[in-house]
Amino acid sequence: MRPETGDDARGCIIEAAYRCLSEPHSGAISVAAILARAGVSTRAFYRHFQSKDELFLAMLRRETDALAERLDRIVAETRGGPIAQLAAWIDGMFALLTDEQLRTHFTVIDSHEVRATRGYRETREKAHTDRERSLVTILRRGRDDGTFPLAVPEDDAVSINAIVSRVMMTQSYRDRERVERSKARVLDFALRALGAERPMSSARACGQH
Known part of the structure; x- marks a missing residue:
């Protein structure tokens, strides 16, 4: 029982x-x-x-809070400087595709039935802000130490988050090679936009087709 x-x-x-x-x-x-x-x-x-809507919002908050906490840990634990941290942040987002349970849970909370829940939009907007805070911290570090000389952290975090989300929508979790290429291209794009010198490994990966 x-x-x-x-x-x-x-x-x-x-x-x-x-x-x-x-x-x-x-x-x-x-x-x-x-x-x-x-x-x-x-x-x-x-x-x-109190209602099914409250249950659905609790599901949304549980997954998005856990994602934000994982991304926050990247800032605290990833060594190697802002570029390595940015790459790890992107990896953390793409894990929503490659981790079966995460993929299933986020597919559910992005379904039409859950999206119709009253309060969904406001909760989702807060979730975006929560997961961008770790990215803002990475971009500030890069701006301050000269790694990202063109960074405008608060604005660029929103843009990078949006690009990552959009690219993830075009991926199939079954095509792991394509997922890896897409991660490398997103990182390469972000580094160019931030004025960073690209690591050779990133440049080579982005040149592959």
């Missing part, structure tokens, strides 16, 4: 919602279907969420 209270029940409900939404279905997924999959009661649901 699954727990009816505490974080365990909340987690069970969220994971059940991911499974229900990721499987083929027609029409909107009901709370009853989610609870049947989770094995918890209606009372347990309303102990944690």
Whole structure:
């Protein structure tokens, strides 16, 4: 019997919602279907969420907060200077394609059903800002030490984030070689825009077809 209270029940409900939404279905997924999959009661649901919309927003916040925290760790842990950190940040974003669970979860929270949730747009905008803060820090470091002489950190972080997101939309996770080439090209473009000297490995990778 699954727990009816505490974080365990909340987690069970969220994971059940991911499974229900990721499987083929027609029409909107009901709370009853989610609870049947989770094995918890209606009372347990309303102990944690006031509505299905609140559940969907909780799913969105959980994934985007975790992504922002992973990107923040890149700033703290990646050695080698701003270029290495920028490359690691881009890798961290592309992991949404190459990690099966992340890919599934982000596909769900970007689905039409979840996007229709009241408050989705505002929550997603905050998520963009949260994940850009680590990029702003990297660009500031590069501007201050001369690695990125043309950087305007706050503006460029928005642009780089948007480019990465757009390129990721054109990728197939099955084509790993193309994903690697796309990462290299995004990095090369960003370095040129920031006025950085490109590492030879990056220049060679971007010259491949």
